[in-house]
Amino acid sequence: MLVIKDLYAKVEGKDILKGINLSINAGEVHVIMGPNGSGKSTLANVLAGNTNFEVTHGSVTFNGKDLLEMSADVRAKEGLFLGFQYPVEIPGVSMVNFLKTAVNEHRKYRDLPALSAGDFLKLMREKKAMVQIDSQLTNRSVNEGFSGGEKKKNEIFQMAMLEPSLAILDETDSGLDIDALRIVSNGVNMLKTPQNATILVTHYQRLLDYIVPDFVHVLYQGRIVKSAGKELALELEEKGYDWIKKELGE
């Protein structure tokens, strides 16, 4: 589904990613861990098409297409979703209008007719129940005045609405209390199908109490320095990142 080859990227003139290689297949859950500043969020943003990040080398194909050639909105319509670490508040843009526009842009891209107001509201009710988001939140402006937890739940809700084939969740678990973490994790698990894939970017093991990954990768200084099964997360939890650094001879 997603093939990243020798990817280099910089932000504000500083090299952050220095040769990422990663392949993701349908049905898989990948976890990317790593200390602060290792490039986790940069990778997520580069994949989503944030133009503040400049790709200097390498390639990314998504379902056989050149992802790096696409603008952010096309990537989304091709089935890629980024759950933001810090979802931005957008006063004046109502949740309903925002989601209706997004859903119908996706439909247009697939040559489907726009949803009627009734069908849209029905879809929204369904998905709200599924991810257990407070129904009042959708009456407000996008993320405006939402608590940290509400913002993260809202990301999962949007993911449920847009049904991406590849979801990249950037630190979606950070700052969540245990109840919110459970709701977010349940959402991710419920949305999982054999046809879609998930990349979880995190630096806490505790998310993995709720979501079982197929692969765990350690990102360090812009490269994936270690990949293994879910047991790697436990090892990291136990030994910290120093152990990896030592292995790398630092």
Add this chain to the structure above:
Amino acid sequence: MAEVTEKISAVIRISDLFSANLPKICVGLPDWFNHSREPALEAFQRMGIPGYKTENYKYTDLTRLFENENFRRALKTDEFDVDLKDVFSCDVPEFDTHLILVVNGWYDDSNNLNKNYPDGVIIKSFQRAVVENRDLVEKYYGKLAKVGDDPLTAMNTVFAQDGLFIYIPDNVHIVKPLQLINILRSEDDLFVTQRNLIIAGNNSQAKIMFCDHTLRPQNFIINNVTEFEIGEDAVIDIYSIQNQHNKTANLTGLYIRQQRGSTLVTNAITLHGGIIRNNLSVLLDGEHAEAKICGLALSDKNQHVDNFTFIEHRKPSCRSNQLYKNILDDSSTGGFTGRIHVAPHAVKTEAYQRNNNVLLTNAAKMNTKPQLVIDNDDVKCSHGATVGRINEEALFYLQSRGINEKEARLMLMFAFAHEVLAEVKVEQLRDMIDKLVNKRLRGEVSKCHSCAMDCIR
């Protein structure tokens, strides 16, 4: 020296024009009224055409506009074949208004036939009111719009002949909004002087909407002054929608006095225009009066929109709240000056002011200046101004959900504008303005759908 010569020459030309046309200007109006012209002319000559060196016109230099201006003056009602019903029918569902038409500054009696107003309400030609309602006009005319304070107001008073007169008696509520449509329509370049007087009695209520339109592609200058007296406990909403083509200079002065306990909302929506200068003066002249003062201006190409407000807290316990926003595209320019004066004895004043602006290009330019003069300690005042760009983070967020950049930008601009539009209390009107603003931001023609006026060029 050259600049000085030009200034003088424009003033002399306008003064000569007045002298040469004196009989035409004064015809049909009584001496007591015409006597106000000479002092106004003297004041105008003293102040001259406002330009960069005029403190209150720092952001709007009108010397070039008047330099070679030789437009026809609309000194009498032009003959028109306009049928109001044909020209303007607003098809906003259930948006039912009392329509009033003013063409080239002249109240159009032939089209203003529907006079089904509540008892005692007078809506008529200003000129007729001068003759027929002397008590009311004499009491209020020229009292708020003082000729010594502003050159454009002085010029207006020199040439004033007609416009709109509205009188709402005490305790009368006009439920349907009054919709005044100012139309500019001429086969040659035209200079229009319009003078309005509106008197809202104690405990009266009304919603008044001014729509400024151009019907022909000619060059227009309109100098429009309105004096508005608001009685005790009255509730008045004033909405103004400026939608004129780029060859129009719309110079307006709105002078309002509020008495005790009255509530005012003003909202000036500038959709389109060439040079726009809106002077707004609100005098809070009775305790517990409240004014919410808003404006939204959308400009592109070489358009210029300058809002100048002067809120005077003369009595204690009044509250004023200003919110002005501009979205500037291309090489358009804008200005906002918000002057607040709190008098020494006007304790427990609350006066707030905010001006937020978005520049869409590097060439667009916005000047903003708060001017607070507070002469006592028992007040709550705040002011804030921002000039910024579209929030790139928010833009990426919307794009990352599949919304293309153009649409995402529109959503953000609309969201920015909507805070001002939300202050429009008449729901159907708010919906209509919402749609107009949306269309304007999309670069589509913004006008009421079935309105035959093709305003945008």
